[in-house]
Amino acid sequence: MNGFEVTRRDHQEISTLFIKGHLDAHTYPRFETELQKLIDEKRYKIIVDFRDLSYISSAGLGVFMGFIETVRDHSGDIKLCTMPPKVFKVFDLVGFPSLYEILSDDQEALKRFENRPSET
Amino acid sequence: MNRIAYILVPVLFFIGLLFNSFAYYAKVVFALNTWINDLILLSILILSLHTIFRSARLDSIGITQKLRLILILILMIYLVSLALVSAVQPEFITPRYAGGYVFKPNSWSAMVTANIIGAVAIISLTLCFHLIRSLIYYRQKKNTHFYFLFMVLSGAVTIILATLSGKPLKYDLGYNFILTSVGLMVTTLFMIPNVFRVGWVTALNRKQKFFTFIGGIVFVLVAAGLFGAEVGGGLTYADMVNSYSILAGSFLMLMTIFMLLYSLATTINVLMHLPTAAIYDKKVREINSIYSLSRAITTVFDFDRIARSVTELAADATNAQACWIDTATSKSPALSRPMQLSALKIKPPLKIPYLERKLENRGQTESYPEATDRDVVEATLSAIMDEILKNKKPLVINQARREKLSRHLKKTGIESLMVVPMLSYEEVIGIIYVAKAIPFGFDQEDVAIVSALANQATVAIENTRLVKESLERERLAEELRIAHEVQMRLIPQTVPAVMNAEKTFSVGIGAVTVPALEVGGDYYDFLKLPGNHTGIVVADVSGKGTSAAFYMAEIKGIIQALGAQYTSPKELLGAVNQVLYHSIDRKTFITLIWADIDIDRQEVRIARAGHCPLLYLHGNQAEFLLSDGIGLGLDPGPIFRKSITELCLPLQPEDVFVLYSDGLMEARNAMGDEYGEQRLSEIVLRNRHLSAESIKDTIIADVSAFVGTMKSHDDLTCVVFKVNAVSVVNTQSLPAATARDVTTNPIG
Numbered sequence: 001m002n003g004f005e006v007t008r009r010d011h012q013e014i015s016t017l018f019i020k021g022h023l024d025a026h027t028y029p030r031f032e033t034e035l036q037k038l039i040d041e042k043r044y045k046i047i048v049d050f051r052d053l054s055y056i057s058s059a060g061l062g063v064f065m066g067f068i069e070t071v072r073d074h075s076g077d078i079k080l081c082t083m084p085p086k087v088f089k090v091f092d093l094v095g096f097p098s099l100y101e102i103l104s105d106d107q108e109a110l111k112r113f114e115n116r117p118s119e120t
Numbered sequence: 121m122n123r124i125a126y127i128l129v130p131v132l133f134f135i136g137l138l139f140n141s142f143a144y145y146a147k148v149v150f151a152l153n154t155w156i157n158d159l160i161l162l163s164i165l166i167l168s169l170h171t172i173f174r175s176a177r178l179d180s181i182g183i184t185q186k187l188r189l190i191l192i193l194i195l196m197i198y199l200v201s202l203a204l205v206s207a208v209q210p211e212f213i214t215p216r217y218a219g220g221y222v223f224k225p226n227s228w229s230a231m232v233t234a235n236i237i238g239a240v241a242i243i244s245l246t247l248c249f250h251l252i253r254s255l256i257y258y259r260q261k262k263n264t265h266f267y268f269l270f271m272v273l274s275g276a277v278t279i280i281l282a283t284l285s286g287k288p289l290k291y292d293l294g295y296n297f298i299l300t301s302v303g304l305m306v307t308t309l310f311m312i313p314n315v316f317r318v319g320w321v322t323a324l325n326r327k328q329k330f331f332t333f334i335g336g337i338v339f340v341l342v343a344a345g346l347f348g349a350e351v352g353g354g355l356t357y358a359d360m361v362n363s364y365s366i367l368a369g370s371f372l373m374l375m376t377i378f379m380l381l382y383s384l385a386t387t388i389n390v391l392m393h394l395p396t397a398a399i400y401d402k403k404v405r406e407i408n409s410i411y412s413l414s415r416a417i418t419t420v421f422d423f424d425r426i427a428r429s430v431t432e433l434a435a436d437a438t439n440a441q442a443c444w445i446d447t448a449t450s451k452s453p454a455l456s457r458p459m460q461l462s463a464l465k466i467k468p469p470l471k472i473p474y475l476e477r478k479l480e481n482r483g484q485t486e487s488y489p490e491a492t493d494r495d496v497v498e499a500t501l502s503a504i505m506d507e508i509l510k511n512k513k514p515l516v517i518n519q520a521r522r523e524k525l526s527r528h529l530k531k532t533g534i535e536s537l538m539v540v541p542m543l544s545y546e547e548v549i550g551i552i553y554v555a556k557a558i559p560f561g562f563d564q565e566d567v568a569i570v571s572a573l574a575n576q577a578t579v580a581i582e583n584t585r586l587v588k589e590s591l592e593r594e595r596l597a598e599e600l601r602i603a604h605e606v607q608m609r610l611i612p613q614t615v616p617a618v619m620n621a622e623k624t625f626s627v628g629i630g631a632v633t634v635p636a637l638e639v640g641g642d643y644y645d646f647l648k649l650p651g652n653h654t655g656i657v658v659a660d661v662s663g664k665g666t667s668a669a670f671y672m673a674e675i676k677g678i679i680q681a682l683g684a685q686y687t688s689p690k691e692l693l694g695a696v697n698q699v700l701y702h703s704i705d706r707k708t709f710i711t712l713i714w715a716d717i718d719i720d721r722q723e724v725r726i727a728r729a730g731h732c733p734l735l736y737l738h739g740n741q742a743e744f745l746l747s748d749g750i751g752l753g754l755d756p757g758p759i760f761r762k763s764i765t766e767l768c769l770p771l772q773p774e775d776v777f778v779l780y781s782d783g784l785m786e787a788r789n790a791m792g793d794e795y796g797e798q799r800l801s802e803i804v805l806r807n808r809h810l811s812a813e814s815i816k817d818t819i820i821a822d823v824s825a826f827v828g829t830m831k832s833h834d835d836l837t838c839v840v841f842k843v844n845a846v847s848v849v850n851t852q853s854l855p856a857a858t859a860r861d862v863t864t865n866p867i868g
Contacts, residue, residue: 024833058662061709094730095749095750095751098750098763
């Protein structure tokens with residue numbers, strides 16, 4: 001079984017989740033819990049950094065869908081960044097680029113949030 | 121043999137009596153009549169010994185019954201003799217002809233009395249002797265048999281000596297009696313090791329020991345009476361029997377001495393056992409309860425029955441008035457709380473109405489009675505439970521009223537309480553409570569025994585749980601098997617015939633889906649559409665297993681319903697998405713590829729919703745075609761519709777199209793490499809001359825070979841269709857399989 005890890009870093013009202021390893025049907029609940037925690041803390045500006053992710057399955061993609069509505073309803077967003085080409089291919093195939101902002105690195109993602117300050 | 125003895129013994133006695141009467145009245149005195157009498161008696165003795173020692177029925181009765189029988193027999197001898205003597209008032213003399221040592225009856229009635237008493241003695245004592253022998257042989261040791269044999273042999277020799285010499289047995293080393301006295305003393309000596317064989321006393325419980333003691337004293341007194349007391353007219357009992365026959369008298373004498381000694385030894389032994397009898401009984405109870413429980417758990421798989429027998433056994437083993445068990449509820453086997461009362465055994469003076477109510481209401485929703493009833497008892501018990509859950513160690517409260525934790529138990533009558541956890545892998549899976557109405561009711565041994573019971577019960581409960589779980593697993597496996605079958609029915613059983621109106625041009629199809637688990641989220645289907653169109657769909661629900669299987673069934677329904685209504689693939693997918701978006705879990709989405717084959721116009725229109733690209737083989741060229749389009753269920757409408765683009769390809773003979781799910785791309789070998797597009801296009805290129813069905817088979821075979829022993833982790837679906845020009849006979853692409861595809865009955 002391949003491992004999966006999530007680490008979180010908060011920067012003001014923006015939280016970045018660094019995900020590592022395999023995100024699949026076995027590991028996605030852990031990622032889900034982390035995201036749920038952010039929602040519970042009312043932190044809706046979320047960046048997910050994929051730099052250490054080696055694999056994502058369709059169940060892993062589903063996690064983002066589960067939260068995006070809530071997050072956007074609260075004027076937040078989930079931005080995805082630093083995707084390895086292989087992971088990006090999966091996202092691209094399913095058509096995520098038209099639903100999510102996918103950025104080249106976390107600094108850029110942070111900037112995107114800062115340029116459009118929260119309306120709350 | 122037995123039946124003969126039953127008739128023969130009385131007959132012999134009667135003959136003896138007749139003979140003696142004759143001798144008495146005839147006043148014939150000669151040595152021969154004594155011999156004849158003794159001979160008759162000897163045969164009676166041997167016959168009774170033989171019959172009784174052969175009796176299996178006597179051996180099978182229990183120790184206490186044997187003891188009771190022995191006491192009754194000896195009392196019978198005594199009472200019959202007393203009654204007879206006091207009724208008849210027999211007279212005896214010591215005639216000179218008998219050497220002055222032996223009494224002789226002085227009347228016919230005296231003679232008859234002596235005869236009857238002798239007969240009763242011989243029969244009863246033989247029986248007694250046999251019973252005592254079986255007691256001596258209880259837990260026989262190596263030498264037991266020899267000691268017994270020596271005693272019997274020496275006794276027999278002594279009796280023969282006495283009979284031959286015509287002198288009764290007595291302890292008298294005077295000139296006249298020296299020989300028989302020595303025999304008597306030697307026999308008495310040989311009795312000693314036999315007399316101490318009283319091991320059966322340990323098998324008795326306290327009550328039985330007590331009664332054995334009382335009976336033993338009575339027996340000693342009676343035996344002493346038979347040995348020495350005067351019966352009447354200055355005669356002892358032995359004197360009277362001796363007057364009948366020296367042989368019978370000697371037998372009686374030896375038996376009396378032996379029984380006297382044996383009863384003395386028994387009585388003293390029981391007396392010494394009495395003080396420890398209670399403790400001994402407890403030990404026996406402990407061993408028995410562990411034994412019964414371990415026997416019960418191997419056969420009983422009923423949780424409540426185990427709990428009930430544990431309460432019974434724990435209460436029995438510790439002599440407690442109340443015992444109850446809390447067990448972890450099935451929902452939280454590794455509980456912290458809540459626990460459920462599983463069994464309760466309680467008798468006066470203890471009263472715990474709270475627990476009785478709880479047991480009655482078990483299984484129902486916890487209905488709390490009036491606030492006043494949710495009293496200190498409940499609070500106390502729950503505090504004790506917390507203590508056990510925390511420490512996971514047995515707790516003994518020997519002065520319940522004085523200890524802070526338990527002082528509120530006053531009104532239940534509990535004075536001492538022992539609480540023992542049932543531990544399974546350091547988890548408390550149950551708690552056994554044992555309570556007594558007296559303080560200092562429990563010692564370390566009680567803790568040990570209840571802990572042992574707790575361990576056994578834990579094993580039993582674990583067993584029950586495992587059995588239940590395996591049954592449940594079996595049931596689930598069966599359900600999944602059915603689900604698998606149902607799902608396989610959702611997938612087309614045949615491929616449709618696709619042929620143009622002129623029958624010059626056809627498309628052969630091969631398709632397969634392999635779920636990773638029993639049920640999966642992959643789906644393919646064929647639809648006959650208006651205008652000789654054929655729809656081919658391959659879809660993949662995100663995630664896998666049961667939920668994916670349900671959505672797979674749903675997407676089939678939607679496609680079947682909408683497929684014929686839209687001529688444009690783009691519009692069809694838009695409509696499908698709209699229906700699906702509102703009935704699908706937000707985390708789930710479906711990728712799909714739709715191919716609309718217009719065989720008459722020889723073209724195919726393809727739309728893709730987030731699905732894997734299409735592999736298109738034209739000539740020697742393999743190409744993965746990726747039109748735009750996002751997955752179904754991701755967006756409510758506008759973005760989805762905008763994203764979809766259509767692909768229109770001409771259908772030319774020998775063109776091969778492969779639609780597949782990501783399970784094919786991501787099939788992994790032991791090294792973790794994925795199968796990938798490269799391998800797929802190579803295998804299809806290499807086998808492009810085969811029929812669609814065979815190409816599909818070679819793909820699956822190639823993937824299987826690639827994966828090897830690795831377990832597939834995703835559903836895998838592959839649909840191949842290939843264009844055939846039927847009129848062109850000399851192309852190598854018309855093997856039997858294609859022909860079969862064409863002739864297959866259309867579906868749906």
